[in-house]
Amino acid sequence: MASAPNDNLFDEFLSHRGHETAVVGWQQNYNKLQCPECMGLHDTGATECSVCGWSPQTA
Structure with missing residues (x-):
């Protein structure tokens, strides 16, 4: 079974073909703070959405 591709590699693939890639926070x-996935509101110290489980990617 194949593993999932590296996100950076996928972003590079898209950017070479004219697509914009951005880190979502x-x-x-x-x-x-408002979750970009479910629009749940959280205190400013939140590190993960308590509604849907989304968390920002760390670079």
């Missing part, structure tokens, strides 16, 4: 909503 928390969105700001007043004094809260």
Whole structure:
């Protein structure tokens, strides 16, 4: 069974073909962090969404 490709390799593949790639992070909503996946609101110290489990990628 093949393993999943490296995300950086996939981003490079897309960028060479004219697609934009960007690191997705928390969105700001007043004094809260908002999850870009489910739009759940969290305190500013959150490291993972308690609603859907999303967490920002660390570079």
